[in-house]
Structure formats: C-alpha cells, structure tokens
Amino acid sequence: MELRKSYFADVRKDDLHEIGQPRPRSDSPGHVTGKTAFFADRNFPGTLHLKMVRSPHHHARIRSIDTSEAERHPGVVKVLTAKDVPHNVYTILILIQIGPEDETVLADGKVRWKGEPVVAVLAETERAAQEAAAKVKIDYEVLPAVFDMEEALKPGAPLVNEYHGQNYYLYDSGECRKVRFGDVEAGFASADHVLEQSYQSSPIEHAPTETTGCVVAPEGNDRFTCYTNTQAMFFTLDNASIILQMPGNKLHFVGGTVGGGFGGKVDVIVEPIAILGAKLTGRPVSFIYSREEEMQISSPRAAEKVVIKDGVMKDGRIVARKVTGYTDAGAYSRHSPYGAQKGAGHYPGPYTIPNVWIDTYCVYTNRTPSSAMRGFGVTIGDFALEVQMDKLARLIGMDPLEFRFINAYRDGDMKAHRQPTEGAALIECMQEASRAANWPVAEKFMAMSSYVKGA
C-alpha cells in the first residue's frame, strides 16, 4: 500500500524513511541458525523435573493431603505443599498497590478453580515426577461453584474468593469502576432513537508454540539464576522475591527470549515454585508446562459481557452512551482489575459523546483465572462498540463510515474520563481506509482534519 506522506506533513518533522522498507531484525540471525537460546535450551547436569498436582474440582475444601506414597516413589527428591512456601498468598499487582493478596502459590485449605496447583513433585526424571504426582492423595469436600458473572453477582451466590469477601473487585469507587460525564438520562430523553444491545465473549487462549516454563540453577554464592520465558521480567523477579521472602539480589533472572507470548506469559506462575524447589534441594529445577497445561491451565483472555445503550440523533450525532461491562477474572485477580478499569476509560471509543455513564465490574467466578492478552480490557469492548456503531448507523439509515466521521474525536475534545484528546488520527485513518477499500464518503468528510480547527 502506498504511504501517503501528506498526512500531518505540516506538524511532522521526520520524513518516514523507515516505514515501508524491509529491515533485518536484530534477533533473526539467531532464529534462522537455531542459535537463539530459549529458556528450555539451557541444560544443567542433575536437573530435577517439577510436575504439579492440580485440583480436579472447580470449588472444594481440602480436607487432607497425603504425600507419603508419592515421596516413596523411585526418583522423587522433594514434594512441596503450601506450608513450604514462605509467603504463599500473593497477588501480582501488589507491586503497584492493587491488592488484596488473593491467590495461593499452592492451594491451602481450598481450591477455587479446576486445575489449581496443590502439590509440587520434584523428581529425577519427568516420568518419575508424573508417576509420583498421580500417587498424591487429596481428600476434597466439593463445594457449589459459580461460572456465570451475573449469577456470581447475585445475593446468595457461592463466595469464590474469601480474600475479597464478595464476588467482585472492590475499587476505591466501590463495586465497579465508574465514569460519569454530562447527564446521560437527559441525553437519552433528547435522542431521536435509543438502542440497547448486549455483547458477550468467551475466554481465549493464546496458545504460544513454546509453552510457559523456566529452568532454575542454584549458584555457588547462594544466588539462583532463573532462565524464564516470562514477558514480565521485573514483575516476576519482584513477586518471586516477595513469595520466597528472599532479597532480590539473590535472584538473577535471564530472559527476554519468548517463543510466543501474546500476553499469556505475564503472570508469575512457574518461577517462584521452581526457585523454591532449587533452594530446598540444591539442584537445578525445570518446570515446563505440557501442551495440555498450556491450553487448560495458563490464564486466557477474560470472558466479557458488555451492555451498551446509546441515544442517537437522526443527523448522526450520538448524544448519550451508557455501558455496563463485566470482566470474568476467574478465581483470582491477576491482571483483571486493571483490565476492567481500562475498559471503563475505553468504552466511549474514539468518539466524542457529550453524555456518558460507565460501570465496569471485575467479577470472580470458579473459572480459570484470566489475565493479559493483546489489548485486554479494550479488545472485546472495541468489538462490541464497533458492532454497535454499525447497528446505530443502520438504525438511522446512514452510511456506517460517514456515521463514524460525524462522531470521531478530534484534538481538543474532552473525553469522558477527563483526558483531553491529543494526537488524534482517526479521521485521517478513515479517509485512507475509504480510498483503500473503495468505500467513498461525501467530500466534506474527506476535507475534515483531526487537528485543523474548522476543517
């Protein structure tokens, strides 16, 4: 596609000489020769293999755990339970003061999702670890579970996570993140049409080709080197330091080479327990998810539900928008309170709407904990609100692209969450899309600008 340098030419200093030109990537020579070192390419003599015993129930009390038979299995070196983890209850975002700590490294007294880690087995071979894991006896009392967000929010629903005390994340603004701008009810009252629609999505797994994992080597100086494919190196280091109650200078993290992440490798899941295993055995430890674990255990993108109510005028102006968003965190917070909050700021979309009301809930259910994935918190919202835009255009009999020009945000417009718009380029993108897709719009829209007043 031709690159039109005319856009923003008067406000841009560069000449865009890189864009459109192929440039070799700095990491490509390693990739094409097979020399790039992924974490699993690190081999240490005497490495132990870690396998996790996982909950077969969505929600259950743990009555007892018997590891004696597993410990006697040939090749088993160490079996770890909750009591072995120095600071077992954690939450990733505590580093940026988003608490409470609500997740266990190894389940303690209760499991809240099917697949939750309960016991870690370390053995000389992968096979021995797997066989021993099958010999761990856990007595469960199965509890009622809740899988639907709206059910979870009803009074009397099973309580998923006691660390929260209710099935939603308590923001400083209350039970949901709120955006209030203008008078949304007055907006609906003045609108020619009002359209309310509901949109839902399922969890989505990133399915990276390289599964989640790490290899930990104890060093002679009482330090531990952790080779990992985390996408969140320093988050992982700092959380490992908290969980292990070990100063950060004892931990050396090596990574940055990730065989596909897409947001699926930002949780702190494999490293702390592998480092603990290396500390307690004095041996290198490898903890690598199987393909099954990657698909079933690693956190997916959250399921979401978005209810959008819009008031629109016959001339194409959206005069009011009310959104209620639900993000399914699963059993634990991980990054979801942040994702739901992002949605709150995002739901007006790249459009200037004078009256906005938004509530977004981060809901706990007995489903696999969800977390980051490419634009989490806004991607599903974008799907919902752009489908809604098409429906609104159809409702008033207007071309969907022209409808978006009428509502597009422009520099200086105040957004609903009180950030003035700067550096908008939606109009120019749509002008180019109109040409590229051969979808003509009226000349007055092709003459508009995101930043020139009066254009």
Add this chain to the structure above:
Amino acid sequence: MAKVPVQFTLNGSEKAEFIDSGTTLLHALRDKIGDTSPKGGCHQGTCGACSVIIDGELRLSCLTLAETCNGAAISTTSGLSEGGVLHPLQRAFLDTFATQCGFCTPGMIMAAKMLLDHTPNPSRDEVVEALSGNICRCTGYEPIIQAVLTAARSNSQNAA
C-alpha cells in the same frame, strides 16, 4: 533402567550416546547431544517445531524414538550454514522478515529445505502445502511463504 546405545550422523558428524529405551529423538538431540535447534512445542506431533530430516525424509523428532535412528543421517537447522555462510533459506528468512518469536523457525526451515531438495522451483501452493504441518502462532505465514519462494529463486539463479 538399562541403557541402549544409539549411533548416527548429525549434520555430517558422528554421534554416539547411551540413552534410556523409549527416549525420543527430540530429547536425545536436545538434552544428550546438545543440538537445541529442534524445539519441543507440543510433544504430540502437531506443531512441527521439532522437524528434522532423517535419511532424506522430513520427520517429527518428538514422535521418533532415538533408538530407531541407528545408522541414520540426521539434518537439523543448526547444521545448515557452512563456514559462517548462511544457507539460501536462512538468508531468505532473514531478509524477508520471516521470523518473529523464532520458535517455529528451525522447524519451518527444515520443512522448506525438504521441499526445495525435491522441488527446486515450487509454486506458492506447493510451499503452502509443504509448510502445512508447521504452526507459526505469531501467524507470520505470508513472509515465511515469500522467504521460501525467494530462496528457490536465488537457488535457481545461482545454478544458472
């Protein structure tokens, strides 16, 4: 457990190891012999990241028992460049931005080499078919297809 001996050539050099019976070729190559260019993405023969060439055939090393490779000639991506000079496929993958995370790349290159060894001037459809057993979850398939076609063109130019 009793060990069994295996002996084969890897990228032209003799290798001999004692392994546990039932060890996959992928495991033997990566953890015993130290060639980590084949990758383990699924260990169930679906992703293609472990692809190697055994006696002129493209094989999944995660589904191949090492002990069945006695006397075989095995090629992997780590053995493709000669004297620091990249193979035309490696050069093409580099030049056409056909790598992203790089995890599928060694397997892709093996599958592509297998194609070009038998079909020096493949059609686009033949390239797609040849790579159909290899997953690139970064979904950079188009540059990969272009890389293979580019390598085929450079091969035929060199031959001419």
